[in-house]
Amino acid sequence: MTQGSTVKGKFITFEGIDGAGKSTHIGFVNDFLASRGKTVVSSREPGGTPLGEKLRELLLHEKMHLETEALLMFASRREHVAQVIEPNLAQGNWVLSDRFTDASFAYQSGGRGLDRAKMEALEAWVHPHLQPDLTLLFDVPLEVARERLDATRTLDKFEREQADFFQKCRNEYLRRAAQFPDRIVVVDSTRTIGEIQLRLAGVLEKLL
Numbered sequence: 001m002t003q004g005s006t007v008k009g010k011f012i013t014f015e016g017i018d019g020a021g022k023s024t025h026i027g028f029v030n031d032f033l034a035s036r037g038k039t040v041v042s043s044r045e046p047g048g049t050p051l052g053e054k055l056r057e058l059l060l061h062e063k064m065h066l067e068t069e070a071l072l073m074f075a076s077r078r079e080h081v082a083q084v085i086e087p088n089l090a091q092g093n094w095v096l097s098d099r100f101t102d103a104s105f106a107y108q109s110g111g112r113g114l115d116r117a118k119m120e121a122l123e124a125w126v127h128p129h130l131q132p133d134l135t136l137l138f139d140v141p142l143e144v145a146r147e148r149l150d151a152t153r154t155l156d157k158f159e160r161e162q163a164d165f166f167q168k169c170r171n172e173y174l175r176r177a178a179q180f181p182d183r184i185v186v187v188d189s190t191r192t193i194g195e196i197q198l199r200l201a202g203v204l205e206k207l208l
Contacts, residue, residue: 009039009089010207011130013100015173016138017166021189021196025138026096028197032204033094041088044098046073048080067118070108074122077101081127101127102135102176102184110172111165134207136200137177138189142166 012029014022026042033040046056055076059069077100088095101123108114142163177184185203187196 007092009091009093009095010133011085011089011095011097012207013097013102013132013135014138015099015102015106015135015184016140016189017106017142017169017173019144020138020140022136022138023098024193025136025196025200026098029096029136029200029204032201033208036208039091039093040096041084041093042096042098043080043084045080045100045103046076048076048097049083051079052076066108066112066114069112070104070114070119070122073104073108074126077104078126081130086130097132100132100135102137102173105176106169106172110175111169113168132183134203135180135184136203137173137184137186139170139174139186140189142170144190 014026014029016022030040030042045052046059047053055072058064059072059076064072080097085095085097104122105116105119109116109119174186177186187199189196191199
């Protein structure tokens with residue numbers, strides 16, 4: 001994409017249910033792009049800014065109404081877009097984000113049952129002209145994700161949800177992937193790290 005004579009950067013997001021293994025591969029993508037001469041900024045949602053990180057603590061650990069949760073997610077996202085994503089893209093940097101709006105559709109709409117039309121309205125309000133250039137969706141069967149989570153750390157409120165919640169989240173992710181096949185690439189996260197990274201390298205070469 002170009003804007004005048006300035007080459008804009010690319011925006012890549014990483015998605016998947018908790019335990020899908022996406023975080024393992026963000027560093028690989030960062031290093032791969034840096035080795036191709038790109039300036040890369042890695043961030044996350046919720047979070048990515050000082051205000052966003054404060055909202056992240058509330059979102060991951062405090063009980064709240066479903067709509068409050070969705071609104072706070074998008075409030076954090078608005079700050080992230082304004083302070084991190086758009087300025088870096090305008091400078092020609094590549095931005096990597098651990099989760100973006102697909103996660104809200106998966107968790108708040110798919111998992112929690114919030115009306116999808118409300119999610120679409122928030123998306124249109126918060127980032128009407130911005131979508132990722134590439135979304136990497138790391139997909140695993142539910143039982144694999146749960147095993148990985150149980151072996152790692154203290155779980156936040158989302159990670160403590162029951163199996164049916166995560167199945168609904170996964171279903172919504174896959175529905176989104178079918179809806180936006182040109183943007184969302186589904187990665188089989190049951191493969192070995194080496195196999196996954198080989199796949200990622202091929203996808204990234206096309207984007208480059």
